[in-house]
Amino acid sequence: MENTKKIHPADRIATLPKYVFAQLAELKQEAIERGVDVIDISIGNPDGATPRPVVDMATKAIQDPANHGYPNFRGKIELRQAIADWMKKRYNVEIDPRNEVQTLIGEKEGLANIALAYTNPGDINIIPDPYYPVLCRGTLIAGGNPYFVQLKEENKFLIDLSDIPSDVAKKAKMFFINYPNNPTGAIAPKSFLEDVVQFCKEYGILLVSDLAYGEVCFGDYRPYSIFNIDGAKDIAMEFHSFTKTFNMAGWRCGFAIGKEEFINNLYAMKSNMDYGTSTIVQDACIEALNMPMCHVQGIMDIYHGRREVMARGFTELGFYAPRSDATMYFWIKIPSKFKSSMEFTKYVLDKTGVIVTPGSAFGSLSDDHFRVSLVQPNYRIEEVFKRFKEAGIRYE
Numbered sequence: 130m131e132n133t134k135k136i137h138p139a140d141r142i143a144t145l146p147k148y149v150f151a152q153l154a155e156l157k158q159e160a161i162e163r164g165v166d167v168i169d170i171s172i173g174n175p176d177g178a179t180p181r182p183v184v185d186m187a188t189k190a191i192q193d194p195a196n197h198g199y200p201n202f203r204g205k206i207e208l209r210q211a212i213a214d215w216m217k218k219r220y221n222v223e224i225d226p227r228n229e230v231q232t233l234i235g236e237k238e239g240l241a242n243i244a245l246a247y248t249n250p251g252d253i254n255i256i257p258d259p260y261y262p263v264l265c266r267g268t269l270i271a272g273g274n275p276y277f278v279q280l281k282e283e284n285k286f287l288i289d290l291s292d293i294p295s296d297v298a299k300k301a302k303m304f305f306i307n308y309p310n311n312p313t314g315a316i317a318p319k320s321f322l323e324d325v326v327q328f329c330k331e332y333g334i335l336l337v338s339d340l341a342y343g344e345v346c347f348g349d350y351r352p353y354s355i356f357n358i359d360g361a362k363d364i365a366m367e368f369h370s371f372t373k374t375f376n377m378a379g380w381r382c383g384f385a386i387g388k389e390e391f392i393n394n395l396y397a398m399k400s401n402m403d404y405g406t407s408t409i410v411q412d413a414c415i416e417a418l419n420m421p422m423c424h425v426q427g428i429m430d431i432y433h434g435r436r437e438v439m440a441r442g443f444t445e446l447g448f449y450a451p452r453s454d455a456t457m458y459f460w461i462k463i464p465s466k467f468k469s470s471m472e473f474t475k476y477v478l479d480k481t482g483v484i485v486t487p488g489s490a491f492g493s494l495s496d497d498h499f500r501v502s503l504v505q506p507n508y509r510i511e512e513v514f515k516r517f518k519e520a521g522i523r524y525e
């Protein structure tokens with residue numbers, strides 16, 4: 130007799146919002162199949178090649194049978210040492226490579242796992258809105274309750290701590306911040322970070338700082354590490370990515386730093402779930418961290434040049450598109466005739482073949498914005514604006 134019992138996935142699958150970037154990928158594929166010359170300025174997927182020394186090192190590492198087995202769970206000590214040296218060189222922060230570093234299979238993985246390591250079902254985690262999706266999704270997967278704090282333009286997209294009621298703060302377990310910020314491009318002054326550290330200390334909250342854009346900055350501006358703030362080590366962890374700094378999105382590598390106790394709990398999650406970052410990739414990461422900084426500067430100079438073209442193009446069409454000192458993004462209001470950011474996104478794709486990211490990808494409070502990334506060469510960015518003009522797309 131055939132069993133008719135239906136096999137249901139866990140409730141968390143039903144409650145997880147659809148990943149908007151996956152939806153965009155489907156829309157893109159459909160357009161390509163229709164023969165559209167698509168220009169994708171949605172996802173922050175760097176278009177440049179990984180620097181040559183890194184590729185050469187990986188090519189060498191893959192030949193070595195010693196790299197063909199399971200990696201070290203925490204990351205090889207040579208990589209953890211290179212990470213500690215990098216933190217000293219770039220941020221003047223001291224990290225113990227043995228106990229205060231965990232390598233990641235991309236920062237996204239680490240951000241999800243740290244939420245799982247610290248969130249019990251029903252726990253409250255404070256999350257800015259708009260947010261990079263995993264900053265919220267980790268909490269949802271763990272059965273926790275996100276408490277969203279809106280990032281407002283009038284506050285330069287910095288979290289207003291007075292928007293967090295004290296009964297929420299008293300109960301909160303984790304607080305996620307991300308400056309330089311995706312998607313708004315906002316940067317955090319030291320005084321803001323000091324206030325957040327003070328707040329988390331006062332209420333006993335684990336502060337998770339996502340520094341994915343630590344190197345994506347222009348002119349004289351340099352972001353702070355959270356560990357530049359006195360006392361942060363007691364309550365904070367910081368997550369880094371190789372993706373944007375070294376054009377290594379596809380290699381899947383990042384790292385978390387913080388005091389031993391926090392790192393050990395992240396390690397407890399990870400060592401039960403994965404085997405760590407491929408040793409071949411780890412060797413490439415060591416090379417990336419140790420190579421001359423001109424390689425990183427070259428990548429950032431390209432974004433800097435594109436930022437001008439993007440800012441001019443949108444401004445000419447009536448959009449308010451201020452240049453940010455960091456990140457590869459512009460966060461722009463949709464024209465008022467559109468009811469939602471997804472409606473605007475679909476309209477733009479249909480009329481011009483250009484893909485932007487709807488604000489709704491970053492939270493329910495952001496449906497009146499869209500985000501564009503500096504991931505196309507200048508001539509393609511110029512083409513975006515030519516098509517917008519032809520299609521009559523402007524801010525009104």
Ligand SMILES: Cc1ncc(COP(=O)(O)O)c(C=O)c1O
Pocket residue numbers: 173234235236237238261307311339341369370371372378382383
């Ligand atoms: C704010 C933020 N954090 C983390 C990540 C994830 O980085 P990774 O590619 O290392 O997983 C990204 C990627 O776009 C990001 O924008």
